[in-house]
Amino acid sequence: MKLYGKDILTAYFKTALRKHTLGHLYIFEGAVGMGKKTLCRHLAGMIQCESTDSPPCGTCSACVKTQSGNHPDIVFVEADAKNPLNVERARSLVADMYVKPFLSERKIIIIPNGETLSPAVQNTLLKAFEEPPSYITIFLTATNRDALLKTVLSRAIVLQLPGCSTGELAAYIRENFPGRAADASFLAGSAGGSIGKARFLAEDEGYLAMRSALFSVLPRLTASRSGIYAVRKCFEEYKDALPQLLSFFSSWMRDCIFLQISDDAVLLNQDVHSALSEFAFSVSPEAAVRCHEAAVSLASSLGKGSNYTLWITDFLTECWRYCHDTNRRC
Numbered sequence: 001m002k003l004y005g006k007d008i009l010t011a012y013f014k015t016a017l018r019k020h021t022l023g024h025l026y027i028f029e030g031a032v033g034m035g036k037k038t039l040c041r042h043l044a045g046m047i048q049c050e051s052t053d054s055p056p057c058g059t060c061s062a063c064v065k066t067q068s069g070n071h072p073d074i075v076f077v078e079a080d081a082k083n084p085l086n087v088e089r090a091r092s093l094v095a096d097m098y099v100k101p102f103l104s105e106r107k108i109i110i111i112p113n114g115e116t117l118s119p120a121v122q123n124t125l126l127k128a129f130e131e132p133p134s135y136i137t138i139f140l141t142a143t144n145r146d147a148l149l150k151t152v153l154s155r156a157i158v159l160q161l162p163g164c165s166t167g168e169l170a171a172y173i174r175e176n177f178p179g180r181a182a183d184a185s186f187l188a189g190s191a192g193g194s195i196g197k198a199r200f201l202a203e204d205e206g207y208l209a210m211r212s213a214l215f216s217v218l219p220r221l222t223a224s225r226s227g228i229y230a231v232r233k234c235f236e237e238y239k240d241a242l243p244q245l246l247s248f249f250s251s252w253m254r255d256c257i258f259l260q261i262s263d264d265a266v267l268l269n270q271d272v273h274s275a276l277s278e279f280a281f282s283v284s285p286e287a288a289v290r291c292h293e294a295a296v297s298l299a300s301s302l303g304k305g306s307n308y309t310l311w312i313t314d315f316l317t318e319c320w321r322y323c324h325d326t327n328r329r330c
């Protein structure tokens with residue numbers, strides 16, 4: 001199990017292990033898809049690994065058990081919005097925490113989706129949080145620490161999950177989705193630091209097809225007025241995915257702006273560099289800025305237009321005019 005973008009946190013826990021300063025309760029806070037559960041499993045494996053050189057070694061008996069989900073001293077609590085931990089299960093979990101580990105020196109309890117724990121459940125768990133047995137380490141994940149009681153937070157070390165860099169996400173996509181290697185940079189740039197979103201985008205066949213469809217017609221905005229209708233056809237085809245389509249539109253204009261102001265611009269859509277360059281040098285810098293602003297403005301008013309076709313035609317006509325405003329060209 002390879003971990004992406006969490007070097008700082010793993011280094012933190014390696015130091016705590018080496019110095020024997022591992023705490024009893026850690027809360028990992030981060031948005032959905034940031035890899036909180038994967039991180040917890042990785043850290044649990046690291047703590048249980050028999051190797052002191054570079055845990056988790058992946059080959060010792062403890063690592064083999066961890067990887068197969070059968071390590072008796074790693075308890076992963078199934079808890080989410082559909083199957084929330086109730087008071088009864090929480091009581092039984094607390095009782096289990098007072099049973100000594102079977103094989104190792106520590107017992108790791110992983111409780112995901114802390115934001116789904118009711119105050120009553122949190123109060124039940126509080127006993128173990130306040131008086132933990134010496135061998136216990138609890139990992140609690142949450143999308144937002146505000147969902148947890150102050151009494152729980154006060155007992156914990158709260159760690160914010162860092163997002164992955166674009167480079168790390170691109171490496172993840174290339175390794176896990178070889179068929180998407182050519183689009184790895186673009187997908188990574190669209191994932192906003194979230195490995196879950198990167199995975200979702202890489203698995204979504206329609207995502208890249210929609211982008212290709214839009215990018216194949218966008219240059220028509222620099223041609224005759226009939227180009228508006230070619231682009232509108234694409235907007236009609238992908239009507240149900242308008243926010244995403246507008247985000248592609250914005251990313252195209254953003255790249256044009258960067259190309260116009262810098263020779264070594266880092267593009268979101270590097271794979272269509274040639275088409276972007278042609279577009280960028282066919283329109284004024286102000287046109288690309290105005291088109292970008294119009295797309296952002298349209299995205300913020302989604303659902304307010306009563307006639308979709310008219311609404312999109314107005315937007316594209318506005319953009320076409322910007323693209324043909326030769327008086328402003330630099």
Ligand SMILES: [Zn+2]
Pocket residue numbers: 048049050051055056057058059060061062063
């Ligand atoms: Zn190991």
